[in-house]
Amino acid sequence: MDIIEKNIGSTSIVALGGRLDAYASGDLEQKLNALVEADRVRLVVNLDRLDFISSSGLRVLLACLKKVRQREGDIKLSCVKLPVKEVFDVAGFSQLFSIYDLEDAAVQAFNKG
Numbered sequence: 652m653d654i655i656e657k658n659i660g661s662t663s664i665v666a667l668g669g670r671l672d673a674y675a676s677g678d679l680e681q682k683l684n685a686l687v688e689a690d691r692v693r694l695v696v697n698l699d700r701l702d703f704i705s706s707s708g709l710r711v712l713l714a715c716l717k718k719v720r721q722r723e724g725d726i727k728l729s730c731v732k733l734p735v736k737e738v739f740d741v742a743g744f745s746q747l748f749s750i751y752d753l754e755d756a757a758v759q760a761f762n763k764g
Contacts, residue, residue, distance in 0.1 A: 652667060652668065652669035652670055652671055652675035652679070652701075653667070653668045653700075654666070654668075654678060654679060654682050655668075656682065659758050662693045662695060662758050662761050663686050663691040663693065663695070664694075664695045664696075664754060665682065665683070665686070665695070665696050666696075666697040666700065667696065667697065667700065667701045668700030668701060668702075669700070669702060669703075670701075670702055670704075670705075671701060671704045671705065671707075671711075672703065672704075672705040672707060673707040675708070676707040676708050680711045683711065683715040684715070684718075687718050687719060687722070690722070692718075692719040692722045692723065692725075693724050693725065693761045694719060694725070694726045694727070695726075695727050695728075695729055695754060695757040695758055695761075696726060696728050696729070697728075697729045697730050697754050698728060698729070699729070699730030699732070699754075701731075701732070702732075702734070702735075703735070704739075706742075709739075709744055712726065712744070712748070713747070716747065725749070725761070726748060727748070727749045727757040727760055727761070728748045728749070728757070729750070729752070729754040729756070730751075730752070731750055736750075
């Protein structure tokens, strides 16, 4: 799995590619925890290039969501492809995260307060 990070103002964008499974979830957890520790709590996770997510990947996203919300932040998902969206739906995670078709829309949602 690859992880690409960029910042737009006070929003951090983390783009994921490949497979987010038990093997790769530790890398994502480290990246997200580092962002939270740096007080980057407005996160957009772009899943456009993500082909697969396991329960380990879902756990990492949920744990980070709890951390950022404790700090008055949020995680918004963007560009979720159908196979990954189905996993979110079945696990009930689609109701926990705001999901946007476009990365820009997710970033702009933070500015609408």
